[in-house]
Amino acid sequence: MLRNWYLTIVLERTAGVALHLQLVQAIIQEIQRGRLLPGAALPGSRTIADALSLNRKTVVQAYDELLAQGWIETQARRGAFVSARLPAPMIEKINKAAAPIPDSFVKSLPPNGLSAFLESIAEKPGAIRFSDGVPDARLVPFDVLSRAYRRALLHSARANRLAYDDSRGNLLLRDAIADMLRAERGMSVTNTQICVVRGSQMGIYLSARLLAIKEKFVNEVATSSGCVVMEDLGYPPAREAFASFGVAIEYIAQDCAGMDLDALEALCHQRNVSAVYTTPHHQFPTTVMLSVERRIRLLELARRYDFLIIEDDYDHEFHFSHNPMLPLASMDTDGRVIHIGSLSKVLAPGLRLGYIAAPEAVINRCMNEIMLIDRQGNALTELAVAELMRTGEIKRHVRRALKIYKERRDYAVQRVSELIPSATFTIPAGGLALWLELDVRIDMQRLQRDALKQGVAILPGQLFSGTGRAIPALRLGYASLNQQELESGLAALVAAIQQQFPA
Ligand SMILES: Cc1ncc(COP(=O)(O)O)c(C=O)c1O
Structure with a gap:
């Protein structure tokens, strides 16, 4: 709504041309280049007059001229609008101006496979x-959520909480997540081992980035570069996150008990495996749960062949049997698992909240990387959700x-x-x-x-x-x-x- 903004128009104030005609010309130009769109509300004559230091009569005269030429239309008590009925060739010209043909930069980008x-x-x-x-976002308890946001906002005002904060996420939320992971996921973590991210996708992306940085460093001394291993059937954005950093990906088979670990071990003999990305709780997309035997063996292989496990625990909350399986991270005794979780399924994907649980050194490095991407998350959402976790509303x-x-x-x-x-x-x-x-x-x-x-x-x-x-x-x-x-x-x-x- 243009009326809510101060509309900046630069008049050339060409000598010899009447000011109202200069304004007519300027507005026509803005319509033609797609800045003032058909149907857009124009500021009132008084506002334009004040903004451009013109006499109001000059603006009224310009609007009358634009009206007569069909560029604008007026509605009783609502004011002036760019005409919604501009001739078709003009609309075509405007659309072209608004969406220029992609330049050679965009054309030269390779497709990313998504x-x-x-x-x-x-x-x-x-x-x-x-x-x-x-999840069904219609089930979100919006009244409870909106009260939590309101309290978060009031608390923020009192305690100056909307200033810059820790890149790992608000401490109250990190505490709440650590509590939840200790209680429900059997993990021994504290808030220094937690980093809040905008959804687990960002956690995957950060892990891929750390791997890529490590590979680059290692390649200076090693002869063969490491790869990341995934099941052939997997989550495409996770795949693309690794591919986007140029990390080599090896695919292995899976069966009704999950990832084929014989295939993984065979691969470890042939290649330098840096990491395995997996969704053990409900394999994506096949829904299979990785058996306990395979979990133990996967952790053993990680130790023997010195690779990391990136565990995407994306919807562990929705398990219908009484004994949901604890994550690989809960069995990890030597800090090899980067555990990634999400609140997208618990609450709603649109809130964009997830977390990484990993050794402190990994979290600290993530903190540095977050600084490069978006500095920190949304403080208000983090505070509101921390409260919902603390009070048991989420549960x-x-x-x-x-x-x-x-x-x-x-x-x-x-x-x-x-x-x-x-x-x-x-x-x-x-x-x-x-x-x-x-x-x-x-x-x-x-x-x-x-x-x-x-x-x-x-x-x-x-x-x-x-x-x-x-x-x-x-x-x-x-x-x-x-x-x-x-x-x-x-x-x-x-x-x-x-x-x-x-x-
Ligand atoms: C396997 C898997 N990982 C990660 C994600 C990303 O979730 P979000 O970024 O919303 O937490 C999804 C989303 O559906 C998923 O299915």
Whole structure:
């Protein structure tokens, strides 16, 4: 709304040209170059007159002229607006000015490999979305959250809390996270081993950056550079975070008990493995939980072959059995695990809160890196969420949401079994998605297109494969959909599948 701002217009004040005509010319130029958009409200004549040190009559005269020429229109008691009905060639010209053709700089950037994933998870107006496992943000206790924000704001005003703060995050939140990790995740951590980040994605990115820095340093003395190992099926933005720093990635297979550690050990004989990135609690995207035996062996391999484990514990709160598995970090005795967690699933992804739990030296280095990216997080959100953690509100919300998600999981399991009997899947013990393996004859790309036409967006397995394998499977996030939405989504999916098997 331009009226809320001081509109800066520079008049050339050309000698010999009347001031009102100079103002007309200046406003036409701003419309033509896409700065004043069709329909935009223009400041009142008095405001412009004050701002440009003109007589108000001069401005009124200029507006009358613009009105007569069709550049602006007026509405009774609402003032003047740039005409919403400018001729089509003019609009085209404006659009071109607003979106210039990408220059050689942009063209020279190599693609980063995330396009298909981003395109697939993007909002599809009017379509039901089977996400990659997002929570239902409609369940967030907004009244409780808004009271916590209000108190955080008042507290900030009293204690000057909106000034620059610790790059590792607000101490109250780091304390609350350390308490939670000690109580619920069996980890022996204190606030100096915690760093708050804007979502676990930033934690992954920081870990990738530290690895890349280390590799660069090591390469000066070592002959072979280290690599990071991931399961072939994994979380694309994690993959791209490592790739973006030029860290070499090796993919290994996985089975129904998680990562294939024989394959990992064989790889350790051939290559210098610097780190293993893994989602042991609910493997992304297959939902499998890494067995205890494999956890113990993975930690042993880390010691023997001297690599780090980057543990992405992205949705551990939503586990439906009574005994959620404790993270690798809780069994780590020699500081090899960088544990990354998130509050995106617990509260809402839009709050952008996550954390890294790691040895103090790693956290201190993260602190330096955060200084380079955004200095620190959002103090208000950190204070509000710290309070919700301290008072147990978050735990109460998780308990409520867990009940709803378990009902949704059970319903999804039942309906998928009934509607797509050819699909095979393991009922996940936790997490917010199913991994459906479909009839191998199905062309998944076609299915994605047909499903969208039927009104449902799906995520085919190929999106998650580091090696780009075509996989007749899909990740079906159920938690963000109520029963009605799930029914509509499944009906559309079934219709799309049937198109490939005409009777
Ligand atoms: C496996 C995995 N890791 C990391 C993330 C990033 O989560 P956030 O950055 O919102 O904490 C997600 C998000 O869905 C995920 O599925």
